[in-house]
Each structure stands twice: as structure tokens, then as C-alpha cells.
Amino acid sequence: MEKLEETRRDLNSYVDAHKALMSPIRRMPPDVLSEIFIACLPTHRNCVMSATEPPVLLGRVCSSWRALSLETPRLLSSLHVVEVNQQFKGYGDISDKLTLRLETMKMWLMRAGQCPLSISLQGQFYRSPNYTPPLTTAIANEPVRDEENPINLFLAELIQFASRWRRVGFVLTSDALHALGHLTVEDVPLLEDFSVSVTDRVGLLPTDGPSDFGWADLQLLKSPLLTRFSGSGRDFDNLRPIPLRWGVLRELSIGGPAWESGLDGERMLELLSMCPQLRFCKLVVNASPDPLEHPLVELPCLHTLHMDLGSVSSSVLDKLSFPKLRTLSFRGDGKRLPAFVGSCRRLASLTVETTSFDTYEVEETLRALPSTTRHVSLHQYGPVGMHYMSPDDRVLEILAQILPELESLGIGFNSTVSDTAIEQFVTKRMAMGETPSLKQLRIMLGRPMKLDIETNMKQYTERGLELDLSYADAETSDWSPWYGLQDAPSRWGPAWGFPVW
CATH class of the missing domain: 3.80.10 (Leucine-rich repeat, LRR (right-handed beta-alpha superhelix))
Incomplete structure (x- = not known):
């Protein structure tokens, strides 16, 4: 009986092994399997350089999946990059880690073929105690370019792929922002979504670069396909230098704390009146004159509004008309809120x-x-x-x-x-x-x-x-x-x- 049981175990092992070879997933056509891989990617953010989630995780299942994942450019068309933090040196040589991350980023994007790219770059505000901020010249107050600053090294590599940028978001220092100044509309023909946040202008923290962002120099904002823009409220104290095509914007996000925002009620109304095609809008507003003299602003297509008025009077709501608004998030004084929501008949x-x-x-x-x-x-x-x-x-x-x-x-x-x-x-x-x-x-x-x-x-x-x-x-x-x-x-x-x- 023991011999018969052993024989049965051997036969079952033989059969099970062949059943595994015959499993439906192994007979899946490569194009269908590629679509399944793409459906596994995160949809609320870009992919990260981690083996714990797709697409890297998919390539570690078996050799055939690895080959297929590397042959599917769309799997690698999005990437979130984090600058190597120089503050913490307990994890080995920073230069080696920096080199490895730069090479990995470049290899990742090259394997994306000719696919449009979605990229987010997270810079680090804090610097190593041995790091010397870039100096400025005495004549023009222009920053001396600091090529050793890691964020500039990452930007230099990413700019090589500018012709394929579709959605990009940068969190960086004001000095690093100048690296984007030489890009023209022709350099970013696919750009649809641009987001920027400058880390060295937060509150009263010390800066490692000039306070002038040079918005007028960012000619890439004139891209004909650019319909989504996100920035910080503290940079919107003057709208005119920003070379955006306001009339075609469909999504606009102005974030940050209300007390730091450069938008007051009048400037906010001026901004909205320049964007008649908005569908999604997020605004953070600071001090507001009361009463407001601006005429009524109507946005016929707006369906989502996030508004933070901080301690500002809600009288600005009396100047807004959004007939198709469906989603409203409101923070601040609610005295004028009843009349406003009453006018939004599709909320x-x-x-x-x-x-x-x-x-x-x-x-x-x-x-x-x-x-x-x-x-x-x-x-x-x-x-x-x-x-x-x-x-x-x-x-x-x-x-x-x-x-x-x-x-x-x-x-x-x-x-x-x-x-x-x-x-x-x-x-x-x-x-x-x-x-x-x-x-x-x-x-x-x-x-x-x-x-x-x-x-x-x-x-x-x-x-x-x-x-x-x-x-x-x-x-x-x-x-x-x-x-x-x-x-x-x-x-x-x-x-x-x-x-x-």
C-alpha cells in the first residue's frame, strides 16, 4: 500500500506540473497580456522605482513576463522621480546612489520608446550641511549655475525627453526652475499638463536661490495643447507675466496655505474671467477687499470647484455663477454659502x-x-x-x-x-x-x-x-x-x- 501511495504521489506531481504548463495565463496572447499589465498600473499617480508594485513587480514573476514587460513601452511611460536627499548620509555613498538613480531613470524613459511621458520630479528642500547654495552676481543678481546640485542633474536628463512630455510636475528650488527657461513651444509639442511647486519659498524658510521665478521666461507654458496647469498661490500675486494661454485652460489648480496665497478676491475674479473653458478649478484665496467691484463671472462648463477662502469674507461668492457645478468643496466663512449653493441647481x-x-x-x-x-x-x-x-x-x-x-x-x-x-x-x-x-x-x-x-x-x-x-x-x-x-x-x-x- 505504501508503494502504491508513493506511485500515486509521483503521478499526481507529474500531472500537476503539466497542468501548470497548460494554465490559461500561459496561453494568453501577448497583446492581451500587455493590456492586463497596463491595467495594473496606478491611475492616481505616476509609477515609482520600486519592485513592490507594477511595472517592476510584473517583470519579477517569470522570464516571459519580464521580456513582455520590457517590450511594452506604455508600461514605462510614467515615472515618479525623487531627488537623492543629501541630508541623510547613513545609507552609503550619496554619489553612488545619485548615479544609480540617474541611470535607472534614463534607462526607464528610454525603454518607453516613443510613448508620450508622464513625469513627476520631487526635489528635496533640505541640503547637506556641507552643501553651499549657489551665489549671485553683483551686477545682474543672476544665479551662478550649480551643476553639482542633484536636482539640476535630474532636470538635465529629463529635458532630453522634453519632446515627449505630456504631463509633467516639478517640486524644485527656484534656481533649478531656471533650467526650464530655454525650452520653447517647439520643444514640448505634446505638453498637456504642467505643474510646478518651488520648495525654497515656503513661509519664512531660508532660500537657496533667487525669489524671482522668471515666469515670463517659461515659454513652454504657451504650448498649444496645454490645458491643465497647477501652481502655488504665493506665485500668483501678479498674473500678467505668466505666459499661459488662459482661454484654453480646462483645469486650474492654485494650492498652498491661504495665508500665503497671492490671490485676493479681486485677482481671483480676474483670473476666472480669463478662463472661460474651465472644467475643474482649485483656488486658495488670501485677503479680499469688501465690497468687490468686479462684475459677475460665469463659467458655463465648470463642474468641480475646490475653494479655500481662509479667513476672507465669503462675499466673493456673490460674484460667481457656475450653472453646471456638480462638486463643491468649500473652506472658510459660510455666510454667503446658502445663496451660492442655491444657484447651483445641478450640485x-x-x-x-x-x-x-x-x-x-x-x-x-x-x-x-x-x-x-x-x-x-x-x-x-x-x-x-x-x-x-x-x-x-x-x-x-x-x-x-x-x-x-x-x-x-x-x-x-x-x-x-x-x-x-x-x-x-x-x-x-x-x-x-x-x-x-x-x-x-x-x-x-x-x-x-x-x-x-x-x-x-x-x-x-x-x-x-x-x-x-x-x-x-x-x-x-x-x-x-x-x-x-x-x-x-x-x-x-x-x-x-x-x-x-
Whole structure:
């Protein structure tokens, strides 16, 4: 019997080995397998030089997959490059690491064949203690080109592929930005998306280059296909020198903290009036004169708006008309918000983050929302230790009666909504018809649990409702041993409840 069992094991091993050779994936046509490989790539960012994710990971499965991945240029048409940080020298010779990364980057892009490229370059702000910033001449205040600066070495290699740039994003020093000055429209015939952020002009940090960015010298911004542009608000104190073709832009993003932005209300209205074709817009606005004298600005195609007014008056909203707006993320004073959302008759998603949660304003904003609204998020923010009004039970009472298509509700940094009100809200929404619209409820409560409603909510979660109630410990504080972790009980820790600006 033992001999027969051994014979059976040998025969099964022989059969299994041949079954593996006959598996469907081995008979997959190369062109189909290539498309599957391409579908594995990240869609929200560029690929990274790492063996833990595609495309590098795909080439480590077997020799045939490696050969196919290297023969598929589209797999290597996107790349995120990080400058070697000179601050930390505990990982071996920096020059060797720099050389290796430069060679890998160049080989990667060359294997992309003639495919249009999507590239992001992340420069490092901090320099080695032995690094000497570039000097300036006494006559023209022009920077002396620092060829040993690693970011310049990366840029020099990337510029060789400028004719194939489609989407590029740079985080670099102002000195390095001048390396792009000699590129003309003819050098970047495929450029559609350009993003730039200068690291040495953040707040009051010291700079290692000139404060003048030389926007007028960046002639590549005149590229006929350029329809997406992203920059920092601190660089927009003067719009005229920027040689963008504003009239054809479809996506515009002006980021950074509001207190640092060069855009005030008047300049923002001027900017929007220059971009009649915008579909997506993100703006950070600083001080604003009130009242504004600018005429009404209408953008007939805009569908997504992210606006951070900081501490600026929301009167600027009175000068805006976006009839096709579907997604609105708003941060700042909400006094003029009800009238604005009331004019957006196609709005589907609203996210509001403000320090001034006046109960009346919140109620008016919610009642002004069109019946098409499916997603609502309300968030309170402010300096640690200061008290601001939060959405209360009345907000849930209103939302239980309006917005028949409401699918998700999020409330963050809240301490006044009661557990009873939450239970009543869910019960009323889930009783709306045979197939209620509510699919998700997420509330971050800055207080301990007072009433356990999980058992009563089980009947709704079993029907598909995603319920996420996050409570804070009674004694949690910034001194908590969990502070800084994603699942920290501290009400001031990282959380899902905040829009990303």
C-alpha cells in the first residue's frame, strides 16, 4: 500500500506540473497580456522605482513576463522621480546612489520608446550641511549655475525627453526652475499638463536661490495643447507675466496655505474671467477687499470647484455663477454659502469645512441644496483649544427630511450630535421606500460614547449601510501615546474626515 501511495504521489506531481504548463495565463496572447499589465498600473499617480508594485513587480514573476514587460513601452511611460536627499548620509555613498538613480531613470524613459511621458520630479528642500547654495552676481543678481546640485542633474536628463512630455510636475528650488527657461513651444509639442511647486519659498524658510521665478521666461507654458496647469498661490500675486494661454485652460489648480496665497478676491475674479473653458478649478484665496467691484463671472462648463477662502469674507461668492457645478468643496466663512449653493441647481456633492458653523447658516445651506445632491460632508476646524459651533441634532433632523437622493453623509470633529439623533436619522432615512438611497454615514465624534446604538443599527448594516461612528476617549489629548497614528483616539489626530487641499 505504501508503494502504491508513493506511485500515486509521483503521478499526481507529474500531472500537476503539466497542468501548470497548460494554465490559461500561459496561453494568453501577448497583446492581451500587455493590456492586463497596463491595467495594473496606478491611475492616481505616476509609477515609482520600486519592485513592490507594477511595472517592476510584473517583470519579477517569470522570464516571459519580464521580456513582455520590457517590450511594452506604455508600461514605462510614467515615472515618479525623487531627488537623492543629501541630508541623510547613513545609507552609503550619496554619489553612488545619485548615479544609480540617474541611470535607472534614463534607462526607464528610454525603454518607453516613443510613448508620450508622464513625469513627476520631487526635489528635496533640505541640503547637506556641507552643501553651499549657489551665489549671485553683483551686477545682474543672476544665479551662478550649480551643476553639482542633484536636482539640476535630474532636470538635465529629463529635458532630453522634453519632446515627449505630456504631463509633467516639478517640486524644485527656484534656481533649478531656471533650467526650464530655454525650452520653447517647439520643444514640448505634446505638453498637456504642467505643474510646478518651488520648495525654497515656503513661509519664512531660508532660500537657496533667487525669489524671482522668471515666469515670463517659461515659454513652454504657451504650448498649444496645454490645458491643465497647477501652481502655488504665493506665485500668483501678479498674473500678467505668466505666459499661459488662459482661454484654453480646462483645469486650474492654485494650492498652498491661504495665508500665503497671492490671490485676493479681486485677482481671483480676474483670473476666472480669463478662463472661460474651465472644467475643474482649485483656488486658495488670501485677503479680499469688501465690497468687490468686479462684475459677475460665469463659467458655463465648470463642474468641480475646490475653494479655500481662509479667513476672507465669503462675499466673493456673490460674484460667481457656475450653472453646471456638480462638486463643491468649500473652506472658510459660510455666510454667503446658502445663496451660492442655491444657484447651483445641478450640485451632486458638497463638502464644507469652516470655523463658523452658525446653526442658522448650516440649516439655510442644507435647505438651499438642490434635490440632485447625493453626498454631503460637514467639517469643523480651528486652532487647538478653541471652541467653535458644530452641527447639532437639528442638522440631522433636517437631513432626515430633505434630499431624497442622499447617498452619503459625513460629519467631522463634532461633539454636539447625540447618539439618539444619529439613530433616529438612520431609522428615518432607511424607511424611505423599499430601496433607501442612504449608503454611507460617517461621523467623527469628539466625545466618548454615551449610548451604544450598534445593536439597533445592525438591521441596517446588514442591508448594506456602511456605518462608521468614531468616538474619542474621555481623557485623550495631544499627550496621548496614540497621537499621530491614523487610528489615534485624539480628536486632533489624522482622520478620514478632512478634505485634501
